[in-house]
Amino acid sequence: MSVTADHVERVPAGAPGGPEIVRVHVPARSFTSELRAVRIVWQRELIRFVNDRMRIVTSLVQPLLFLFVLGSGLQRLASAGTHGVSLRTFLYPGILCISVMFIAMFQAASIVWDREFGFLREMMVAPVRRSSIVIGKCLGGATVAGFQGVIVLALAGAVDVPYNALLILGVLGLQLLLAFTITAFGVMIAIRIRQMQSFMGVTQMIVTPMFFISGAMFPPSGLPGWLTVLNRIDPMTYAVDPMRRLVFDHLHVSALARRALDAGVSWWGWRVPSGIEVAVVAGLGLLMLAVAIWEFSATE
Amino acid sequence: MSATTGPTTATQLDGARAATPAIEVHELTKRFGEVQAVRGVSFTVASGEVFGFLGPNGAGKSTTINMLCTLAKPTSGWARVAGHDVVRERDAVRRNIGLVFQDPTLDGYLTAAQNLRLHAELYGVRAELVRPRMRQVLEMVGLWERRDAKVMTFSGGMRRRLEIARGLMHSPRVLFLDEPTIGLDPQTRRSIWTYIRELKAREEITIFMTTHYMDEAEWCDRIGIMDHGRIVALDAPEALKAQVGADRVSIQIDNAEAAIAALRERFGVEAQVVEGQVTFRVPGGEQFVPRLFAELELPIRGVSVLRPTLDDVFMSYTGTSIRDAEEDHAKHRSRVMMQMMSRGR
Numbered sequence: 001m002s003v004t005a006d007h008v009e010r011v012p013a014g015a016p017g018g019p020e021i022v023r024v025h026v027p028a029r030s031f032t033s034e035l036r037a038v039r040i041v042w043q044r045e046l047i048r049f050v051n052d053r054m055r056i057v058t059s060l061v062q063p064l065l066f067l068f069v070l071g072s073g074l075q076r077l078a079s080a081g082t083h084g085v086s087l088r089t090f091l092y093p094g095i096l097c098i099s100v101m102f103i104a105m106f107q108a109a110s111i112v113w114d115r116e117f118g119f120l121r122e123m124m125v126a127p128v129r130r131s132s133i134v135i136g137k138c139l140g141g142a143t144v145a146g147f148q149g150v151i152v153l154a155l156a157g158a159v160d161v162p163y164n165a166l167l168i169l170g171v172l173g174l175q176l177l178l179a180f181t182i183t184a185f186g187v188m189i190a191i192r193i194r195q196m197q198s199f200m201g202v203t204q205m206i207v208t209p210m211f212f213i214s215g216a217m218f219p220p221s222g223l224p225g226w227l228t229v230l231n232r233i234d235p236m237t238y239a240v241d242p243m244r245r246l247v248f249d250h251l252h253v254s255a256l257a258r259r260a261l262d263a264g265v266s267w268w269g270w271r272v273p274s275g276i277e278v279a280v281v282a283g284l285g286l287l288m289l290a291v292a293i294w295e296f297s298a299t300e
Numbered sequence: 301m302s303a304t305t306g307p308t309t310a311t312q313l314d315g316a317r318a319a320t321p322a323i324e325v326h327e328l329t330k331r332f333g334e335v336q337a338v339r340g341v342s343f344t345v346a347s348g349e350v351f352g353f354l355g356p357n358g359a360g361k362s363t364t365i366n367m368l369c370t371l372a373k374p375t376s377g378w379a380r381v382a383g384h385d386v387v388r389e390r391d392a393v394r395r396n397i398g399l400v401f402q403d404p405t406l407d408g409y410l411t412a413a414q415n416l417r418l419h420a421e422l423y424g425v426r427a428e429l430v431r432p433r434m435r436q437v438l439e440m441v442g443l444w445e446r447r448d449a450k451v452m453t454f455s456g457g458m459r460r461r462l463e464i465a466r467g468l469m470h471s472p473r474v475l476f477l478d479e480p481t482i483g484l485d486p487q488t489r490r491s492i493w494t495y496i497r498e499l500k501a502r503e504e505i506t507i508f509m510t511t512h513y514m515d516e517a518e519w520c521d522r523i524g525i526m527d528h529g530r531i532v533a534l535d536a537p538e539a540l541k542a543q544v545g546a547d548r549v550s551i552q553i554d555n556a557e558a559a560i561a562a563l564r565e566r567f568g569v570e571a572q573v574v575e576g577q578v579t580f581r582v583p584g585g586e587q588f589v590p591r592l593f594a595e596l597e598l599p600i601r602g603v604s605v606l607r608p609t610l611d612d613v614f615m616s617y618t619g620t621s622i623r624d625a626e627e628d629h630a631k632h633r634s635r636v637m638m639q640m641m642s643r644g645r
Contacts, residue, residue: 022432023471023503024425026395033424040421048409118405125371126422127394 029127037128041136042143045107049144056148059106063099063152066217067091067159083257088159090261093244094216096171097178097236099152100145101211104179105203107141108186112199130297134187138289141183142176149175160251167250171243177278178239181285188292191299210236221263232265239281241265242274320383322347322474322506323368328377330363337363339529340377345508345522347473350500352520353510354610360529361510362402365478368508369399382473395423398467398475402482404459408452412443412462415451416469423470437465440502441495457488464495468503475499477509481516493519514610523610525617532617537610544608544616547585550577551592552602562596 027033049055071088078087114120123133153171156163186203193199213227214220214236223231231237241264248262264271323345330338338360345351353361366372368381370390379386382396406415413434420430438444441461451459460480467475480496481489493516500507509520517523518537525533525540533540553559559578563569571580582588585605593600 022429022436024429024433024469026423026425026470028395029391029424036421036424040418044407044410044414044418047414048407051409114407117408118401118403119407121401121403122405122407122419123422125369125394125399126419127391127424128422 026127029129034129034132037126037132038136038139041123041133042140045110045137045140045144048110049147055106056151059103059148060099060151062102063095066098067095067155070217071159081260083254083260085251085253085257085261086160089161089251091217092156092159092161093247094214094240096149096152096175096247097214097240097243098211098216100149100175100179101182101207101236103148104141104145104182105186105207107144108137108183108190109196109199109203111137111187111190112193112196115194116196124299131293134289134293134296137187138180138183138292141186142180145179145183146172146176149179161247162250164250167246170246174239174243174246174278177281177285181235181239181281181288184285184288184292188288188295191292191295210234213237214240215265216240219261219263220265232267235281235284237265238272238277241272242277245274320347321345321380322349322382323351323508324380325364325368326378328364328367328379329375330360330367330372331375337529338367341524341526341529341531342377343524343531343534345474345506347506348504350496350507350519350521351509352517352523353508353526354512354514354517354523354614355510355526356512359526361526362478364526365476365508365510369397369476370394395470396473398470398472400460400463400467400475400477400480402479404463406451406459406462406466409450411448411450412438412454413447415462416466419466419469425470433469433471437468440468440499441465457484457491460484460488460492461495464492464499468499468505471503472505474506474508477507479510479512481511481513489513489516514614517610525614527614527618533613540613541608541610544612546581546583547588547608548579548581548606549585549588549592550574550579550604550606551600552576553578553598553600555598559596559598562598566595567591 067088071086071091075087082090111120114123124130149172153168153175161167189202189206190199193202213230213234215231216236220228220231220237220241244262245264248258253261265277266272321344323343325344326342327340328338328342329336329340341360341364353364355361363372367374368379368386370386370393373387381393384392384396386393407418410418416434416438417430420434425433434447435444438447441464443458443462443465446454446458451462454462464475464477464480467477477496481492484492496507497519499505511517520537522534522536523540524531533543535543551559556573556578560571560573563571563578563580567582569580569582571578573579585607589603589605592603
């Protein structure tokens with residue numbers, strides 16, 4: 001129907017002396033309009049995050065507890081096995097991952113939230129692809145989680161990890177990737193869930209085990225058989241391991257300590273290179289994004 | 301003042317637009333499991349019209365509106381909005397409609413301006429037009445000064461006004477208002493209607509709304525009365541009321557019995573005493589009053605003539621008042637729910 005592209009028409013209003021009416025035409029769907037939709041959904045996540053300073057603080061509590069309380073508390077017990085490396089230093093790469101993971105899950109929860117408060121409907125009826133909304137959400141979640149990761153990254157000095165430009169870039173990249181994958185995972189679940197409490201329950205049931213099994217708190221080598229299997233299945237493993245390798249690459253520790261603490265993930269005796277691990281995380285992220293889009297498009 | 305809002309600079313495109321009806325509906329039905337929510341409705345809404353759906357809760361108004369807004373797929377029948385099929389051309393329909401739902405759909409954590417900007421971006425409004433248009437719609441609903449306040453600080457009436465403003469951001473051809481004044485106090489309801497009328501006077505727009513307030517339906521150009529998923533009557537409010545016919549005349553008089561007898565003898569009217577007044581129904585009540593004074597040889601203290609209300613209209617078509625109909629629906633709903641629960645769904 002709209003033969004013309006969007007153009008402005010200023011017409012005199014019905015009432016004499018009234019102000020001019022600004023009329024706009026909604027253009028047909030195009031790649032650019034989809035990009036704008038992605039961008040605004042992404043921006044909304046950022047605006048809400050910046051407005052919600054309380055969340056920035058509260059979501060940091062858990063990772064910091066693990067790092068400083070658990071790390072310091074278990075230091076004496078663990079010192080026999082860490083070959084002179086502080087337990088906090090060992091835990092740090094894992095904490096870099098889980099801080100991102102928790103916040104990314106929280107970001108995904110906003111879909112359930114939006115549904116409960118009705119805002120989801122505003123996005124559902126807009127003349128844009130559902131995929132644009134899902135992609136915007138996932139990118140928004142990734143950005144917010146990445147920002148949170150930067151705060152934890154800033155603490156590197158406190159756990160004897162040097163501030164090295166390459167290290168920082170690498171960590172940031174891994175964090176963004178992980179955050180994207182976890183958000184996609186969370187969104188995939190959130191689309192099917194209608195109540196916040198249920199989502200929180202599901203999160204507890206899935207995310208906590210994923211975090212414990214991933215090897216964020218222990219080296220993933222020499223585990224009992226059942227735990228090894230679970231560990232290799234856990235997608236988080238493939239984010240924690242390259243993160244740890246990256247951090248240890250920039251530490252000055254003995255070869256013995258490195259072997260004990262950073263033996264890495266192996267498949268049938270073959271040590272999986274970081275590149276493949278990153279590809280696993282990215283691939284899973286894209287797969288879950290596709291599932292999320294498919295689910296979201298199917299809902300009326 | 302009146303409906304001639306068409307700008308003098310109207311282009312041929314606008315002329316063509318005005319010719320196509322804003323909404324065409326043909327034998328539309330919707331079934332949810334065993335519940336037949338909409339049972340074959342057909343109607344046409346002309347461009348520029350204010351069209352209202354009146355009926356009790358559960359009559360199928362919202363379901364019909366959802367189908368027209370592409371939010372629900374019809375079970376059978378078809379509908380075109382702004383010339384586009386609601387199933388096959390979903391996006392085209394969406395570009396041409398604005399929606400204000402019964403339940404709020406604003407983001408309370410964002411400001412009013414941010415909510416509108418988000419809407420404009422989703423609808424692809426050209427960047428340089430976003431701000432002037434935003435100013436226009438916000439001024440129309442009296443919220444321009446509050447644009448930078450978070451929506452969660454807004455009252456119920458302000459939120460509803462903001463939703464209306466947002467629905468207009470992309471200059472839709474048809475604005476759907478689903479119970480736009482539900483849950484608001486009478487004063488706010490009135491102010492919402494002032495905005496809607498002003499909107500009608502200023503923009504070329506068709507308004508489709510649902511309500512179960514009788515007094516609000518009177519503002520519409522035409523009304524469809526819906527009951528049990530069907531349209532039982534469709535016409536202008538005045539015409540509908542005229543079909544019901546008789547006005548209600550009440551007389552204050554000392555000797556009620558003599559008056560009733562005289563009315564029966566001279567005018568052939570059956571009257572009764574209601575709340576201390578002699579009351580009867582007669583067509584053209586206002587014309588009847590002079591005859592009454594001339595021919596009834598009894599001292600009359602006062603007369604009132606009441607025109608039929610839409611409530612009378614609803615009653616005459618459905619045999620029940622809108623309030624009773626709602627109670628029936630509520631009972632039916634809870635019964636259906638109990639059945640579903642006992643089946644373990």
